[in-house]
Amino acid sequence: MTKLNAIQLFEDKKVRTVWDAEQEKWFISIIDVIEILTGSDRPRKYWGDLKKKLEKEGSQLSENIGQLKMQSSDGKFYKTDVAHVEQLFRLIQSVPSPKAEPFKLWLAQIAAERLDEMQDPELTIDRALEQYLQLGYSESWINQRLKSIEIRKELTDEWKNRGVKEGQQFAILTDIISKAWSDKTTKEYKILKGLKKENLRDNMTNTELILNMLAEASAKDISQAVNPETFEENKIVAEQGGNVANVARKELEAKTGKKVITESNAKSILGLKNNNK
Structure with missing residues (x-):
């Protein structure tokens, strides 16, 4: 079963989703x-x-709920209760909320958009750009x-090719x-x-992202060069890739006198941007 994990946005709130290509x-x-x-x-x-x-009421909805592994806040993947769009439409009727109707419209929209993206993959990039x-x-x-x-996708594809298991x-x-x-x-x-x-x-x-990309791209390139066969060998390659970016980070910090790794997050960065308008 081919699946694609993705984060969707509803009114700036993140919603974890998985696209099942077969269904x-x-x-x-x-x-x-x-x-x-x-x-x-x-x-x-x-x-x-x-x-x-719902179970007490004899609803078949609760019986048909499935589970898929989704990424949690700690970065790890855990089995999570999921429902497809049709099930969610029925579930929403059991949750009194002023956001019910706009959420239904949003569900219908993302379902239609995914089918469009399958015909034109460039739409995926365009929509991610629009969300950011x-x-x-x-x-x-x-x-x-x-x-x-x-770059992350290229690295995880390389890991899969080396027999590394998704998740832990x-x-x-x-x-x-x-x-x-x-x-x-x-x-x-x-x-x-x-x-x-x-x-x-x-x-x-920007700088943190660039160095993180350098680390992951280096790990992928080293892996392709040395062909690790075991998980322990993949761990050595991962450290070597990270060390490439570590050298660059330390040299940059020495030249600028500033730390690359900071407490800045999206809220503070975007807040500063808004204050400068």
Whole structure:
């Protein structure tokens, strides 16, 4: 089953989704939807209570809910309750919310857009660009971010070719690269920036993004050159790739007298931008 994980935006709120190419359907995180519709700071509990209520009422909806692995705030992938668009339409009827109708329209829109993108892949890039612009990012930052997505995909494809397993092993190698070039694991990096569920790369400065791309591109190139056969060998390659960017970071810091790794995040960066208008 061919799947594509993606983050969609509804009124600046992130929604985790998975596209199933065989069924040609989006599967969407129910927890994320519940959080948006209810504004609850405990969406898991709300969903748990609602699921029990639906089961007592004999609803087939709760029985047909599936689970897929989705990335959590800690960067790891966990099984998450998901529903396709048709199921969510029925589920929304059980959640009183003023956002119900606009959310239904949004669901219909992303379903139609994905089918369009399958016919014209360039639309995917165009829509990602539009979303980042709506959030207030600069065009130069967006160009770097889109390039970082491409480089990350090339690296994860290389890992798959080497037999590395998605999920925990991907997370371990990512942490090794991060630690090697920035002296911080992904979790430590996010803590520095005051992040929880937010995507780390969406909160990097241009320079941080560039060095992270250099680390991942180097890891991919080294892997293709040395052909690691075991996970331990892949770990060595990941560290070597990160070290390439670490050398560049230290040289840049020596020349500028400024630290590359900062506490700046999207909120502070975009806030500064807005204040300068």
